[in-house]
Amino acid sequence: MPLLLTETKKSQYEELSLLTAMFVDDEFQWLGNEEQVELWKLTLVTFAVDQENQEMHTLTNKEIPGFRFRILLNEESWLNVFLPERYPEINPECYFSSDKANRQFWTLVNEEIETNLKERKKGECCIFDLYQHIKSFLQFNLNFNNDLDNNNDNDNNDKNSVKKIILICRILIWTHHLLSLEKRKNICQWAEELEIWGYSKPGYPGIIIAEGLYDNVQEYVSRLKNLRWQAITVRSEETETFENYDDDDNNVSLKKDDYKEYLKLKLGCNNPGISEMKNMSEISSRMKEVGLEQMFLSSMKIHKK
Template identity: 25%
Template structure:
């Protein structure tokens, strides 16, 4: 059924959002209520009384935004998407680029980018999920966040280097849109061993990397991670920490769920570093 496929794709989009990214319906109140009910029932595997819904169900329109960009995306699924999208251009989702203070040239460049990436994901099982979460949202973070943040992080790291001895202990937290590549996972394990770093990686969606060790080794570890290709990689912090009485700083672990990350950071007495950034909120559980 088209409705089931649409709900499954909406669920994938919702569950793949990182902290600072949001999903909302862009519909009249009654239509938003209908789709919210459908999606909630689909997410929780509870039955929905279809007889109480209008026939046909109104077309869904939704927005995906980030807190660090002026631009956001609005998507509308046609009634028979994705069933007829391969043969009927009228059933291809409509994607608009919106935002305040966008110049004509900027809008043109984004529309061209959307068209280019739309062609790349054509034929995928969930093309709008692929387009939004693998291309458009990471591009927003790159344009609206990463450049400034990278410069700020370099300044912070330099300040810390100037006032602390080289033997100081450090820890670092990084997040990415996802961490699924076996090559990257093996590299993280190898670097942790070579640099005597402890910590963990949360694989899947989103990716979370936490590491602790000496200042010099942590900085080299972070530089190694940043040198690889990532979607929406964010260095949350690189800062000093007291490991003198820390009995947990040994070994490298992998986790599959965000909840496991929260529990591990609680065990280390450092859960505030996770929860204050929105990692581990109910939206990601």
């Protein structure tokens, strides 16, 4: 009589099924020899068929090695993952890798991964949440590292001014679906509260594109992630910086709300909020109008002919 699949293995397979469906092209890569990769793929396909047919999940006679894979964080960085036999009862083994990161930055990111894993709840799958956290961490720190490098070159010229960096963030969120009227209401209300502009598209998949001050956008993403989703991921995140000089007659000073004039998704709308679009074509047209069509197309893996 075949052995039933343990809850631990079931959780692993469910999480991996979502991850492989969420990330396309080369964003998700298995790390193993040809035989291991084929076995991992076959295992997940069998699990999906059993789920669809509502059959009891059973263990195969063949021993399945621990899953190893990596997920693309940006064009040059990866989150590498190994799932031990008892995951999610115990922590996964994860580390950051990049061909262009220096040793100091590599250490910084891996320490953040270690801290995040220590804070996770035992028994809960965490790879996607970790991916989201590290992706945002990279974006935030890379921008500020660049700002610090640039600022050091100009310190002598700015001794009489107080320079403030205004950071604007723009994100595209993909969800498995967006049907709930309550979620759609939250998407709009939270955007107004946090002074965020953008668009959304309900249906399969759900799309949310938002822009505003960096901290506000990160709070917005955090609130959305805390809702119940089958799957949700930030497919694209961009940031821009603007400098605000105070008490310096030689520089143009930005007023409190002047940064809003630089928001591309604002598109002439005075009041913040998310405008709901009917379909992909309508969103693509709006993004093209504000010069962000490529962000939309690349995030959705649409290749324009």
